[in-house]
Amino acid sequence: MKETNEPIMGLGNPIEGKNFTGEAWLKTLSAEPGFDCQVYNVTFAPGVRNSWHEHSVGQILLCTEGVGYYQEKGKPAQRLKTGDVVNIPANVTHWHGAAPDSQFTHIGITPKASENEAQWFEPVTDVEYAEAVGSK
Amino acid sequence: MKETNEPIMGLGNPIEGKNFTGEAWLKTLSAEPGFDCQVYNVTFAPGVRNSWHEHSVGQILLCTEGVGYYQEKGKPAQRLKTGDVVNIPANVTHWHGAAPDSQFTHIGITPKASENEAQWFEPVTDVEYAEAVGSK
Numbered sequence: 001m002k003e004t005n006e007p008i009m010g011l012g013n014p015i016e017g018k019n020f021t022g023e024a025w026l027k028t029l030s031a032e033p034g035f036d037c038q039v040y041n042v043t044f045a046p047g048v049r050n051s052w053h054e055h056s057v058g059q060i061l062l063c064t065e066g067v068g069y070y071q072e073k074g075k076p077a078q079r080l081k082t083g084d085v086v087n088i089p090a091n092v093t094h095w096h097g098a099a100p101d102s103q104f105t106h107i108g109i110t111p112k113a114s115e116n117e118a119q120w121f122e123p124v125t126d127v128e129y130a131e132a133v134g135s136k
Numbered sequence: 137m138k139e140t141n142e143p144i145m146g147l148g149n150p151i152e153g154k155n156f157t158g159e160a161w162l163k164t165l166s167a168e169p170g171f172d173c174q175v176y177n178v179t180f181a182p183g184v185r186n187s188w189h190e191h192s193v194g195q196i197l198l199c200t201e202g203v204g205y206y207q208e209k210g211k212p213a214q215r216l217k218t219g220d221v222v223n224i225p226a227n228v229t230h231w232h233g234a235a236p237d238s239q240f241t242h243i244g245i246t247p248k249a250s251e252n253e254a255q256w257f258e259p260v261t262d263v264e265y266a267e268a269v270g271s272k
Binding site: 008009010029030032034035036037039057058060062064065082083085087089090107109111112 | 144145146165166168170171172173175193194196198200201218219221223225226243245247248
């Protein structure tokens with residue numbers, strides 16, 4: 001049985017649905033209507049990533065634990081480690097997830113939540129993932 | 137010489153000015169104009185707190201390391217530990233800072249930054265601080 005480490009901001013609940021390739025967890029940290037800003041903790045099991053997607057305003061990732069990757073369509077992947085911050089631009093197709101050998105946790109911040117729409121596309125294939133992480 | 141531990145999101149630069157009672161550090165994590173949301177890491181040396189203040193929209197604190205306190209005017213202080221989240225309501229006078237014996241770090245998120253004005257008031261006196269943390 002695999003061991004899942006509890007991240008500092010908490011693990012939350014398993015993410016259901018088809019937008020992740022395997023085990024991942026979501027914990028909502030803040031969703032005050034008056035702030036129009038949603039904050040959550042996302043934890044990916046090793047090798048797990050989300051599908052290609054984009055946000056109409058953008059999103060902020062704060063990498064708190066483990067090693068992961070972030071890739072914008074058509075660009076080389078970025079290796080992410082504890083302390084890294086990603087400002088995901090508006091309407092840029094991308095994915096993020098764990099390194100093959102590391103659980104990975106980031107805080108996600110969705111600003112202007114009421115107008116910040118996510119669009120989800122195809123999964124990141126094993127070939128795409130291997131290429132993204134292969135040379136790092 | 138006191139030892140300052142590097143927090144996971146980084147220490148940043150010393151905070152100058154009169155709104156903190158002692159050593160504290162600020163690292164800006166995100167300040168994209170298009171997001172209208174500011175994110176920073178604040179680290180307080182043991183015993184250090186900021187002055188009474190308020191935000192016109194409110195603010196989110198994510199406690200990542202150490203033990204601290206948050207107090208709203210007229211209420212008992214809340215003891216904060218790793219993993220705790222505080223949604224600070226709009227226009228509520230409050231302070232936050234470290235426990236007497238612990239360095240304390242939180243991420244601060246300022247939503248609707250362009251309209252979210254901070255107002256700073258008096259320092260938290262030693263008597264107020266001792267009362268806040270005394271029974272915890």
